[in-house]
Amino acid sequence: MAIALHYTQAERALRAEARAWLAAHVPAVPLPSFDTRAGFDAHRAWERELHAGGWSMVTWPREYGGRGLNLVEWLVFEEEYHRADAPGRVNQNGLFLFGPTLMEYGTPGQKARFLPRLAAGDDIWAQAWSEPQAGSDLAALRTTAIQDGDEYVISGHKIWSSRAVYADWCFGLFRTDPASERHRGLSYIVVPLSAPGVRVRPIAQLDGEPGFAEIFFDEVHVPVANRIGAEGQGWEIAMATAGFERGLMLRSPARFQRTAARLVELYRRHAADCDPALASTVAQCWMDADAYALSTYMTAARLIAGGRIGVEASLNKVFWSELDLAMHRAAQSILGARAALMREAPDAADAGGWVEGFLFSLAGPIYAGANEIQRNIIAERLLGLPRGPA
Amino acid sequence: MAIALHYTQAERALRAEARAWLAAHVPAVPLPSFDTRAGFDAHRAWERELHAGGWSMVTWPREYGGRGLNLVEWLVFEEEYHRADAPGRVNQNGLFLFGPTLMEYGTPGQKARFLPRLAAGDDIWAQAWSEPQAGSDLAALRTTAIQDGDEYVISGHKIWSSRAVYADWCFGLFRTDPASERHRGLSYIVVPLSAPGVRVRPIAQLDGEPGFAEIFFDEVHVPVANRIGAEGQGWEIAMATAGFERGLMLRSPARFQRTAARLVELYRRHAADCDPALASTVAQCWMDADAYALSTYMTAARLIAGGRIGVEASLNKVFWSELDLAMHRAAQSILGARAALMREAPDAADAGGWVEGFLFSLAGPIYAGANEIQRNIIAERLLGLPRGPA
C-alpha cells in the first residue's frame, strides 16, 4: 500500500461502464418526489431497473444481488451516479442502514430472506427509531415487544420514520424486557408495515411533503424470527447502524460534489449581480465538498486495508451537514429575490429546487443524531474530555 | 422623551470644547506602553493633564474632580477622545470599576479620601479579583482578610491583576469569614500595593509585556476602614462592579468606531491586493461598530430616563469582544505577509500595531468573565432557560 492518487485500469473501466449504463437509463425528466404515491412507485421502478442492470448495491456480494465491489469502486460508481443526476434512492434506509446491519448481525436465513428482495427494490424499508419522548435520547424508548410463544406482540408509537408512508417494512428498536431501563432490554426487530395493528400517519415536512410518518403499533404480532441478533442486543446493533448512517455510505461525497458543481455554475451565471464576497463563499463550498470526498477516499482506503470505522462517523456527520447548509445558503444569496421561489413557480428557472434543498439541509444537523450529540461523541470518545452532565 | 437623533446646542458646544482641548494637548507621538515603567509614568502624567483640563472623569460630580456630564455627553466626549487618538487610560480600573463602586457603596469619608486622588491620577488602581484556583468562578476565592482589632490581616494570592506592576492601590474581594463557602463571607477591601507584606510578580502577556501580575499577600495589615460596604457584602458589590466592567463605561463604543475607521482606511489603501470578500468583512465591521454605538446611545438614554443597567452588560461583553477580534482578524487578512510584523519592525508602516491589537483582542472573550459565562447569564437571566449543571 502506498499513496497513489490515480485510478487503476479496472477502476477506469468500471467508471466507463457505469457512465454508459447510466446515460442509457437515467430518466430524462426527473422523477416526482418519492414522498408522493406516484413518485414512490416511480422510484421503486427505478430501483428495479438499477437492480436489473446490476447497480443496485454494488458493494454487496453477488449472491445478494450486488457486484462485490470494494469501497473505492463504490465511490467511483457513486461519482458517476450523481454526475448523471440519477434519482434519489428511495430505499436508502434499507440499502445503507438495514442491509449492512443484517450483513453483520443476521442469520444466514434472514440474509437470504431479506437481502435479495431489498436489493431488487421488492421491499422498501423505513426506519423506526425515534419515539415522541425519545429524540436524540434513543435509550429512552418505550415501545414494547413482548414475547408470546414464537411471536412478539408490539405496542407503542414510533415517529420521524422517513419513507414509512409508502414503505413495505420497517426496522427498529423495541423494548423486549418491559422492566428494563435505558439501553438495556432493547431488541432489534423488523416489522411488515402491512401487518394488522400497524397504522401509519404521514407527517408533512417544512416543504409540505410527507417525508416522514408516525407509526402506531397496536398489538402487532411478528414472529420471533424477525428479531435481528440476540434479545437485548438491540442497543449494540443500533449503535452500529447509527455509525453506518452518520458514516461512510449514506452520504456519499459525490452528492455534495454535484451540488457544489451546480453552485459554481450558478455563481458563474450570476456573478455580475453578486456581492463579491460570494466568490469566496462558493469557492470554499467547492473546496469543502472535495475535502469531504478526499476524506472519504482516505477512510475507504483504510477500511480496505483492514481498518474499522470509528468516530469518523461523527466527524463526517458534522462536516457534511454544515457543508450542505452552507451550499444552500450560498445559493440563496446568489438568487436574490428568486431565492423565495419554489420549484414549480413559473419564474423558478435555475432557482428551481434550491429553496427546497435549503429547507432539506436544515434537517441535516438534526437527524441521525443531532450535531450537538456528535460533538459530545467527538469530545469524549476521540479527544478524551471528561464525560459531563451532557 | 422621544427619539431625536441629533445633538443639542449644548452637546455640540461640548464636542467643540473637547475637540479643541484635545487638539492642543494630545501628545503628537504616541506614549510608550503603560505596561513599561516609562510608559506608566508618562500615562500618569497624562492623567494629571486630563484632570487639570477637567476631562479626567467627566461624568463625576465636580466635587470629586468631574464635570457632572450625563451619559450622552460622556459618549460625545469619548468620541472626541478616541477620534483624537488620545492615550489609553492607565487608570481605567480605578475610573470605571472602582470609582463607580465607591460612588455607590462607599462612605462619604471613603469617597472624599479616594475619589479626588483617583480622578487626579495621584492614585493608580489595579483590580485584584482572580486567584489561581478561581478564574471565572469568583466564588471559589480563598485569600483571607482576618479581622484583628481595627485591622484586617490579609494572606493569600491574587492573579491576572492588570496594571498591578506599577499601580499604587488594588481593590478586590477577600474572604473575611474563613469558615464561609462560595459567595458568602466575602468582603470588598482596598489595599495599598506599597504595604509591607505585599509582593507583586509581573506576568508577561502574549506580546511579552507585563500587562498583568500576581499579587502575594503575606500577613498584610490594612485598617478596617479600607473595607467598602458591609462585611460579607463583597459578592454583591463585586457583581455590581462586574456589571460596570462588562457594561457601559469600560468599553466605550468610540474605541471600536475608531478601530473600524482605521480598518476602512487600511482596506481602501490595499483593496487592489485583497480577496474581494474582505470588502464585505470590513463593511460588516464598520456596521457592527456603529451598531454597538447605537446600542450604547439607546442604553444611555434609558439610564438617563431612570432605567438601570441589567443583562445588557453581558450582551455588550459578547458583542464587543467578538467585534474587536473580527476587526483585527480582518486587518491581518488585509496585511498579508506584513500581518506578522510587530510595531517596531522597520517595514511595519501601516501594519504597525495591528498584530499587537490582534493578540490583545484574543483576551477580550476571556477577561471580565469569559464569554461562555456571559452566554449562560443571557440564557438564564434574560431568556429564562433552566439553570443547568453549568
Next chain:
Amino acid sequence: MDFTFTEEQTMSAQALGELLGDVCTGADLRALADGTLAGGAGRWQRLAAIGLPGALGPESAGGMGLTEADFVLLAEETGRAALPEPLVAHAGVAVPMLAELAAAGVSGGVPEALERAVSGAACVVVAHPLEDYIAGVDTAELALAGAGVGQVALCRRDELRLLPQASLDPLQPLVRITLPAGRESLLPGAPQVAEGLWRRARMRTMVFAAAQMLGLAARMVGIAVSYAGERRQFGRPIGANQAIKHHLATVQVKLEFARPVVYAAAAMLADAFQAGGPAAALPPLVEARVLQAKLAAADAADLAARTAIQVHGAIGYSWELDLQFYAKRAWALAALNGNRNQMQRRIQELLFGGGIETGPDRLFTN
C-alpha cells in the same frame, strides 16, 4: 440627543401586540395555511377599527399623521405575529406614497384612493418597478406601480396581469405583475419626483421589513425557549444544556444589536424625509443605516429561525410546528425588497466610495 420612544409609542405597540395575540395566533395562521379558514377572519377590519391603515396618513385625510419613527414599533408587532395581511405595505408604504402624490397636486383618483386607504376601506399595495415580485396582492384593491422608476401609476387589481409564483411563505404568496399596456403615469412631466417617491417607498419598505424581522426573531427565540424549557431528554429539560443555551444566547445578542440599528434607521429616515421633499437626495449615511438595518435584522431573524428549528429537533423540521410560519416569513422578507447581495454592494459603494465618513463622531448625520 435622545434615543427613547415615547410612552405613547410603546403603548400603541403593546396594544397592537395584544390585539394580534387574540386575532393572529399560530392556530389562526395554520388554519389559513391549511385552507380551513378563508379570508383572515375579519382581522383587517379589526386593524382598521383602531386606525392602523391610516397610521402614516395625513391628519387632513383622516390619518393619524405618524412618522416612520412611530410606525417602526407597530411594524415590529406585525412581524412578531407573522400577520398575513399586507398592513405594513399598505400603511407603512402605500399610504405615505399616496399622501406624497396628493401633496404634489396629483389627481387621477389619488385623493379618493388616499381617503379610502386611510380608512382601510381599500387595501393598497406597492409594486416597486425594480422588484420582480410582490406579496399581498390578493387582499388588495389597488396597487401603486410603474413601468419604470420615472413613472407612477395607480391601478385597480383587476387591471393588472398577475402571474402567481409558488413561494416559500405560504401566507404571503408572491406574484409577478404586469401593468396594463399604455398605462399613463400620474406624474408625466417630472421623472425626478417619481424617482424620489419610489426611493422613499423602497426605504420605507426596507426599514419596516427590518422591524418585522426583529419581531419575528424575538417570536422565534420565545418559541424555542419555551420548548427548550419543557422538552426533556436524558432526564432533564434540553434547555439546561449549555449548547442550547449558548446557541440561543448568540441569537439574542444578534437580535439586541440589530434592534437599535432598526430604530435609528427609522428615526433618521423620518428626519430626512421631513427635511426635504421627494426629489431631495437622501444623505448617504441615512441610506446606509436603512440597508444596515435590513441586513442586521435579516441576519438575526435567519439565525433565530435556524436555531429555533435546531432546538426543536425533528419536529422543528415538520409542517406541524407553527414555528415554520415565522421562519418562512423571515426568509421571504430577507429575500425581497433588497436582498443581501444588493445591499452589501450598495453599502460597500457608499463606504469605500467615500460617500460615508467614518469615525467615532460620525454615528449620526449630526
Next chain:
Amino acid sequence: MDFTFTEEQTMSAQALGELLGDVCTGADLRALADGTLAGGAGRWQRLAAIGLPGALGPESAGGMGLTEADFVLLAEETGRAALPEPLVAHAGVAVPMLAELAAAGVSGGVPEALERAVSGAACVVVAHPLEDYIAGVDTAELALAGAGVGQVALCRRDELRLLPQASLDPLQPLVRITLPAGRESLLPGAPQVAEGLWRRARMRTMVFAAAQMLGLAARMVGIAVSYAGERRQFGRPIGANQAIKHHLATVQVKLEFARPVVYAAAAMLADAFQAGGPAAALPPLVEARVLQAKLAAADAADLAARTAIQVHGAIGYSWELDLQFYAKRAWALAALNGNRNQMQRRIQELLFGGGIETGPDRLFTN
C-alpha cells in the same frame, strides 16, 4: 487508487516525533525564547544524524530520494514540535531545488552546495523573489534567492544584506533580504526554467507549511484537552462543560478535514513533479489543491490556536504558557508564503476562470 501511507512512512514520522519529543519540548522552546539557551542544543545535528536534511535529496548525492508524499508526514511532526530550525525550508524546499539545478547541469557551486546540504553540513534556506520576508536565515549558511523569478542565485549568508523585522513568532524571526549588487543568475539563458523552479519551490513551501500547521493544530488541541481535563471550576473539570467540548470538537472537525487535503496535495504534487520537468506547467487542479491545503490547514490551526487560548482563560493570554509558541508559529506560517488573500484570489481565478472542472468525477487529475 490508494490513499494510505506505507508503514515505512508512518514509522519514520513516528520516529521523528519521538526524537522531537526529546529534544524539542516546550521547555526547550521557552529557554530559546528567553535567551537562556543559545543555538538549539545540537538539535540540527541530531536531525542530520538520521539523514533528514537530505530526505528529498537524490540518492546519487547521498540523499534519501524521498518524494513530497513521503516528506509531508515529517513536516507535520516538525510542526507539532514547533521546531525552531528551518528543517522544512532546507530539506523540503532548498535541497530539491538544488537537486533540480544540479540536474539541469548548473554548476556555480551547486553540486558542492547540494552535497553539503544533503549531509546537513550546510543549512540552506530559500528566499522566493516575490516574498518579502523569510525565516531561519540566522541558522543558514547559504540561501537560494533571485532578483526576480527569472533568476536563481546561490548566496552565502554573509553576502546578503539582512534587515531583521520584529515579528510574531519569537522562534523564527523574519528578515528582509537584499541580494548583493550585480549578482549573476545561475540560469542566465532560460528564464522559464528559473520560473519553474521558483514555482516548484513555492508549491513545496506551501504544502509543507500546511503539513506543519496540521501538526501545530493537533498539538494545540492536545494541550487544550489536557488543560480542560485538569483545570477545575465550579466543582468539576472545565472540560466537562458542553461549551468547551463543542468548541474543541469543532476544531477537531476542521483539522480532520484539512488532513486529507494536505496529504492529497502532497501526493498530487509529487506525481505532477515526476511527470514533468521544472519548465512543465502544473495542472490547475494540483495548484488549487496545494492552495486549498494551505488554506484549510491555516484555518484549522488558527481556530485551534484561538480555541486553545480561550479554553485556558487568562493564562492562555500569558507569556508563561508554552501554547503561545505553537499559536504564533501557526499564525506566522499562515501569513507567509501565500496568505489568505493571494490564495483565495488565485483559487477563484482557477475555479471561475474555467481552469478547473467541477463535479463528482473531478476529484483527482485521474
